[in-house]
Amino acid sequence: MVSIRDVAKEAGVAISTVSKVLNNYPNVRDETKERVNRAIEQLGFVPNSIASALSSKRSGRVALVLDVNRNAQAVDEIPMQYMIGAINRAKELGMDIITVFKAMLSDMGAEEMMRYFQSQSVEGLIVCSLSSKEDDALCGLIKSGKFKTVLINAPGVDENTSSIHIDNRKAQYEVAKKFLTESFAMESTAARGAGVQNTVKRILYIAGKKEGYVSGERLRGIQELAQEMGLMLLIRAGNFSELEARKLTMQYAAHKDAIICASDLMAIGAMKALIDMDIYRPVCGFDGVNLMGYAGKQMHTVGQDFKRTAACAVEEAGRLIGGEAGREIIMPHKLMRIKYLDVIS
Amino acid sequence: MVSIRDVAKEAGVAISTVSKVLNNYPNVRDETKERVNRAIEQLGFVPNSIASALSSKRSGRVALVLDVNRNAQAVDEIPMQYMIGAINRAKELGMDIITVFKAMLSDMGAEEMMRYFQSQSVEGLIVCSLSSKEDDALCGLIKSGKFKTVLINAPGVDENTSSIHIDNRKAQYEVAKKFLTESFAMESTAARGAGVQNTVKRILYIAGKKEGYVSGERLRGIQELAQEMGLMLLIRAGNFSELEARKLTMQYAAHKDAIICASDLMAIGAMKALIDMDIYRPVCGFDGVNLMGYAGKQMHTVGQDFKRTAACAVEEAGRLIGGEAGREIIMPHKLMRIKYLDVIS
DNA sequence: TTGTATGCGTTATCAG
DNA sequence: CTGATAACGCATACAA
Numbered sequence: 001m002v003s004i005r006d007v008a009k010e011a012g013v014a015i016s017t018v019s020k021v022l023n024n025y026p027n028v029r030d031e032t033k034e035r036v037n038r039a040i041e042q043l044g045f046v047p048n049s050i051a052s053a054l055s056s057k058r059s060g061r062v063a064l065v066l067d068v069n070r071n072a073q074a075v076d077e078i079p080m081q082y083m084i085g086a087i088n089r090a091k092e093l094g095m096d097i098i099t100v101f102k103a104m105l106s107d108m109g110a111e112e113m114m115r116y117f118q119s120q121s122v123e124g125l126i127v128c129s130l131s132s133k134e135d136d137a138l139c140g141l142i143k144s145g146k147f148k149t150v151l152i153n154a155p156g157v158d159e160n161t162s163s164i165h166i167d168n169r170k171a172q173y174e175v176a177k178k179f180l181t182e183s184f185a186m187e188s189t190a191a192r193g194a195g196v197q198n199t200v201k202r203i204l205y206i207a208g209k210k211e212g213y214v215s216g217e218r219l220r221g222i223q224e225l226a227q228e229m230g231l232m233l234l235i236r237a238g239n240f241s242e243l244e245a246r247k248l249t250m251q252y253a254a255h256k257d258a259i260i261c262a263s264d265l266m267a268i269g270a271m272k273a274l275i276d277m278d279i280y281r282p283v284c285g286f287d288g289v290n291l292m293g294y295a296g297k298q299m300h301t302v303g304q305d306f307k308r309t310a311a312c313a314v315e316e317a318g319r320l321i322g323g324e325a326g327r328e329i330i331m332p333h334k335l336m337r338i339k340y341l342d343v344i345s
Numbered sequence: 346m347v348s349i350r351d352v353a354k355e356a357g358v359a360i361s362t363v364s365k366v367l368n369n370y371p372n373v374r375d376e377t378k379e380r381v382n383r384a385i386e387q388l389g390f391v392p393n394s395i396a397s398a399l400s401s402k403r404s405g406r407v408a409l410v411l412d413v414n415r416n417a418q419a420v421d422e423i424p425m426q427y428m429i430g431a432i433n434r435a436k437e438l439g440m441d442i443i444t445v446f447k448a449m450l451s452d453m454g455a456e457e458m459m460r461y462f463q464s465q466s467v468e469g470l471i472v473c474s475l476s477s478k479e480d481d482a483l484c485g486l487i488k489s490g491k492f493k494t495v496l497i498n499a500p501g502v503d504e505n506t507s508s509i510h511i512d513n514r515k516a517q518y519e520v521a522k523k524f525l526t527e528s529f530a531m532e533s534t535a536a537r538g539a540g541v542q543n544t545v546k547r548i549l550y551i552a553g554k555k556e557g558y559v560s561g562e563r564l565r566g567i568q569e570l571a572q573e574m575g576l577m578l579l580i581r582a583g584n585f586s587e588l589e590a591r592k593l594t595m596q597y598a599a600h601k602d603a604i605i606c607a608s609d610l611m612a613i614g615a616m617k618a619l620i621d622m623d624i625y626r627p628v629c630g631f632d633g634v635n636l637m638g639y640a641g642k643q644m645h646t647v648g649q650d651f652k653r654t655a656a657c658a659v660e661e662a663g664r665l666i667g668g669e670a671g672r673e674i675i676m677p678h679k680l681m682r683i684k685y686l687d688v689i690s
Numbered sequence: 691t692t693g694t695a696t697g698c699g700t701t702a703t704c705a706g
Numbered sequence: 707c708t709g710a711t712a713a714c715g716c717a718t719a720c721a722a
Contacts, residue, residue: 001699003699013708014708014710015701015709015711016701016702016708016709017709019700019702023701027707028707029707029708032707032708044456046460046464047464047699049464049700050399050466050698050700051399051698053700053714054393054698054701054714054715055701056700056701056714057701068425068429076422077421077422079425080413080424080425083428083444084414084446087445088446088449096465097443097444098442099442099444100432101429101433104432104433104436111389115389118391119391119393119394120394120441121393121395272685291636291639294640340617346715348715348716349715350715350716358692358693359692359693360693360716360717361692361693361694361695361716361718362691363716364716364717365717367716367717368717372692373692374692392715393715395715396714396715397717399700399715399717400697400698400716400717400718401716401718402698402717
């Protein structure tokens with residue numbers, strides 16, 4: 001292995017000078033810099049990141065904590081998108097990502113978790129979907145401030161914690177409104193004075209988890225709309241489970257006019273249940289996953305760019321590690337429908 | 346940060362003794378060992394893997410090279426399974442996995458790739474799906490023997506390279522045979538003497554990539570069956586693309602009795618095309634991905650345990666790094682059909 | 691069985 | 707602007 005020492009010898013300078021060139025320190029004469037670079041080129045020198053990390057005490061290492069296969073979900077499309085976005089951006093920034101699954105952490109206490117990350121020389125965490133109820137050890141670790149943390153889809157900003165998410169309340173409001181308007185040619189209460197068609201719509205809203213942050217925001221969005229449009233809203237927690245959504249649909253859909261779900265997966269579960277029940281009800285989803293293209297029917301949904309979100313999270317982790325304070329970042333969303341042919345081409 | 350030195354002081358022994366305890370060296374008195382462990386416990390000492398790696402020159406680090414989003418595939422279920430299997434096993438074995446996407450490497454030469462892995466202190470590679478045509482730089486790197494490599498679904502065993510895969514030829518033969526037998530109540534040529542129903546079946550076989558190893562094996566399997574059962578086989582390369590399979594189906598399916606695909610994704614493409622064409626033909630897939638549950642119709646397919654395969658690959662990488670020679674490992678497969686309700690529950 | 695000493699490849703401090 | 711040199715935390719011959 002060719003080391004910095006060999007480069008120094010070849011270039012006829014001191015080791016420390018080479019190091020300075022490597023890390024683009026300011027005070028190096030251009031000529032020296034060039035000589036060093038030439039030597040690096042000639043010897044095919046590759047800086048050893050491990051030695052660098054040991055010496056500088058900065059590993060640039062971030063753990064991406066993913067929630068995979070929860071609720072027996074069939075397809076882990078969203079975590080995959082997060083991964084791709086994060087890893088690609090990390091490479092661009094010269095950061096180092098290790099992937100960790102929540103399931104691997106679930107049986108650790110906060111202390112053990114800390115040791116694990118510490119032994120891995122992790123400086124920052126990117127946590128996708130945190131539940132204050134279920135992940136108390138992880139929550140504790142984050143609050144301890146021992147690691148710089150970026151929370152995706154969870155609240156909690158402080159000195160070393162940033163939060164990044166879409167405006168879930170607004171998105172749920174918007175998509176549901178568009179969905180209902182297009183499905184029934186409805187108008188909001190304000191305009192209803194004219195009184196064209198005025199049947200109150202009965203909606204089954206399949207929410208996420210009780211006490212979940214995202215679920216709560218989305219719930220507020222739909223409630224706001226219900227008030228505005230005068231909807232009859234039946235709310236049930238689907239726990240983000242396709243199967244649960246299926247059951248709820250079978251139980252309640254017959255007496256409802258439409259079904260709105262807090263996730264695409266649940267929307268698919270509802271959709272398939274309706275087919276098996278042999279009745280038709282419009283269904284609205286949330287997330288914009290490609291799997292929607294396979295569900296058989298186009299549904300309204302909220303599209304989010306998971307890759308980009310993860311890329312931002314990586315940048316933000318870099319910022320935090322660099323010493324800047326945590327903050328909140330709102331990502332954009334859009335209303336869309338997903339067609340099979342768009343997905344595959 | 347509490348270091349090995351603090352532990353040594355606390356336990357009243359030398360640093361090297363602590364190190365020996367840490368790495369369970371043989372020659373340490375039980376009493377000493379206990380004293381050290383007590384000190385470790387008391388101080389909450391966590392060994393620094395970076396320092397350890399630098400000193401021992403062994404990082405235990407493996408790069409998992411994944412092929413994601415090729416051919417505009419909709420859902421990256423298989424790479425995700427590989428990841429989960431690999432990361433979980435790596436944690437159990439105390440190894441360290443970094444995930445790399447082929448797309449990140451595609452614009453590097455072999456030299457640059459080597460430097461990249463080297464700078465990351467990678468000792469071993471686990472490569473999922475290698476194409477000797479498209480990935481020539483990567484192939485070169487592997488053949489150079491610079492890194493211990495485990496190939497998933499690609500051939501090539503040597504001193505520092507192992508290969509792990511199912512018996513693709515046999516699996517394709519078996520699944521197609523079962524599929525045809527059940528779809529048409531057919532019998533093989535041998536038994537046809539009795540001559541109950543004897544129409545020669547016209548089959549559209551949508552293969553993978555030309556020159557791909559896996560594709561070649563599967564192709565041989567179907568050809569073997571065709572000969573045995575006296576099938577009329579039309580072979581077209583679908584490039585593992587759902588869209589391509591759709592096109593081929595639209596072009597040829599009308600005059601065929603059944604469609605057999607070298608992957609589930611292509612089978613889904615074919616299936617959806619048939620629905621749009623409004624004709625029915627039985628379709629057979631290969632892989633056993635959950636997405637099949639969403640396709641609308643149950644199809645015959647070959648099930649493989651991707652997680653387990655990846656776990657084996659990690660172990661194998663460990664073996665190679667440990668100095669043992671490469672070898673070939675055949676994983677089991679099974680014939681199955683995937684139902685939506687099984688997938689979601 | 692235990693301790694001493696050296697080195698791994700960097701970075702960073704400080705003197706020149 | 708450049709060069710010595712001391713860490714960084716651990717592993718490992720080798721001496722005791």
